[in-house]
Amino acid sequence: MVICTGVEKGSPAYKAGVREGDTLVQVNGHEINDVLDYDFYTMETRLTLLVETNGEPREITIKKDEYQPLGLEFGSYLIDKQHSCRNKCIFCFVDQLPHGMRESLYFKDDDERLSFLFGNYVTLTNLKKKDIERLIEMHISPVNVSVHTTNPELRVMMMKNPHAADSLEYLDMMAAAGLKMNTQLVLCPGINDGEELKRSITDLAKLYPAVESIACVPVGLTKHREGLHPLESYSQKTAQNVIDIIHELSDNFIEKFGTRLVYPSDEFFLKAEIPIPEAEYYEDFPQLANGVGMIALTKQEFSAELARAVESGDTIEKARKVTLATGTAAAPLMKELAAMAMRQYDGLTVEVVPILNDFFGHSVTVAGLVTGGDLIAQLKGRDLGEELLIPSVMLRHEQDVFLDDVSREDVCEQLGIKLRTVENDGAELLDAFLGVTW
Numbered sequence: 001m002v003i004c005t006g007v008e009k010g011s012p013a014y015k016a017g018v019r020e021g022d023t024l025v026q027v028n029g030h031e032i033n034d035v036l037d038y039d040f041y042t043m044e045t046r047l048t049l050l051v052e053t054n055g056e057p058r059e060i061t062i063k064k065d066e067y068q069p070l071g072l073e074f075g076s077y078l079i080d081k082q083h084s085c086r087n088k089c090i091f092c093f094v095d096q097l098p099h100g101m102r103e104s105l106y107f108k109d110d111d112e113r114l115s116f117l118f119g120n121y122v123t124l125t126n127l128k129k130k131d132i133e134r135l136i137e138m139h140i141s142p143v144n145v146s147v148h149t150t151n152p153e154l155r156v157m158m159m160k161n162p163h164a165a166d167s168l169e170y171l172d173m174m175a176a177a178g179l180k181m182n183t184q185l186v187l188c189p190g191i192n193d194g195e196e197l198k199r200s201i202t203d204l205a206k207l208y209p210a211v212e213s214i215a216c217v218p219v220g221l222t223k224h225r226e227g228l229h230p231l232e233s234y235s236q237k238t239a240q241n242v243i244d245i246i247h248e249l250s251d252n253f254i255e256k257f258g259t260r261l262v263y264p265s266d267e268f269f270l271k272a273e274i275p276i277p278e279a280e281y282y283e284d285f286p287q288l289a290n291g292v293g294m295i296a297l298t299k300q301e302f303s304a305e306l307a308r309a310v311e312s313g314d315t316i317e318k319a320r321k322v323t324l325a326t327g328t329a330a331a332p333l334m335k336e337l338a339a340m341a342m343r344q345y346d347g348l349t350v351e352v353v354p355i356l357n358d359f360f361g362h363s364v365t366v367a368g369l370v371t372g373g374d375l376i377a378q379l380k381g382r383d384l385g386e387e388l389l390i391p392s393v394m395l396r397h398e399q400d401v402f403l404d405d406v407s408r409e410d411v412c413e414q415l416g417i418k419l420r421t422v423e424n425d426g427a428e429l430l431d432a433f434l435g436v437t438w
């Protein structure tokens with residue numbers, strides 16, 4: 001049962017007499033506990049609601065169009081509390097954060113609802129069989145699963161959770177029911193790569209086509225690891241070994257299934273000093289959120305938009321100089337794209353500045369973990385031109401604050417420059433270079 005914090009005027013629920021403060025107990029005999037229950041059971045055209053008003057139960061019958069919102073509002077988008085992680089993974093990034101950051105950054109989520117709603121990855125260790133049965137009943141698909149290893153004993157060790165092995169059987173349950181899954185393996189050198197990686201990929205491939213993709217991502221390590229499990233970063237050689245294993249297996253999957261199925265993240269190619277594959281390698285880009293194919297897609301989108309703009313005769317009216325600040329991993333690509341644009345547009349100057357991550361440590365190279373303090377320290381005193389461009393992932397969802405609580409206004413004021421955020425989109429990047437606004 002959940003308390004209604006509001007009822008939209010004119011909605012089916014409002015017309016039926018449900019009001020703010022009422023408690024929604026059931027819909028068509030099904031108990032309502034969270035957003036999945038609510039969304040699934042209120043889709044039908046005829047509903048019988050069990051509602052409590054001031055502790056008194058009453059039944060309400062509602063007729064509405066299929067998929068028409070019922071009109072009830074709740075205290076949070078999940079309706080109940082977010083599920084926190086019960087694991088103590090040896091590679092957990094949250095455990096590597098320095099003290100003194102805002103409290104929300106230390107919350108570890110492991111919520112199956114967020115997997116469906118926002119694409120978050122979950123370990124399944126929070127769930128019981130009845131929870132999996134609910135996902136199956138509601139046809140929740142795809143589910144994004146952090147597997148890391150299919151070796152039960154190794155999974156327990158890596159997650160520091162004695163129940164981590166039990167949840168592996170849920171993969172079989174979901175596959176048998178026809179639910180689709182995207183899976184990820186966060187790889188730690190000498191622990192779950194090598195022969196263990198071959199085992200995990202082979203085991204997951206047995207669940208194809210339910211398992212639609214497997215992403216292999218290198219462990220991310222900050223300089224704040226005091227008292228944590230000893231881990232090391234991937235070297236050029238060890239990253240190359242991971243890619244070799246993946247390609248040996250994926251070549252077989254192409255012949256057997258018609259799909260590559262398993263992919264190294266872009267970071268593995270960068271660490272191995274191997275050119276990023278062309279966009280075709282990534283098929284339908286099933287694992288973009290894991291940094292798999294992001295570089296190839298951005299380059300493809302940028303090239304296509306640049307060709308279109310040149311063919312259309314687009315020009316810049318006056319000389320323009322901008323600076324793009326990004327993480328060290330993305331900087332080589334950004335420099336390549338900037339050079340392409342400058343060759344086509346006389347008077348355009350784009351300077352790409354890779355920002356070293358002094359806050360988390362130089363081994364952290366992704367743009368999304370660059371802080372406002374590092375931006376200010378490394379850009380102050382430079383001629384930045386008309387605008388400073390940064391990837392939008394540097395800021396939190398509200399686009400107002402960096403990870404170190406430095407605001408975008410602080411950056412603008414300290415550097416004396418206008419700040420423009422750019423999404424992971426090649427066409428938008430070109431617009432930012434050229435000063436196009438919408």
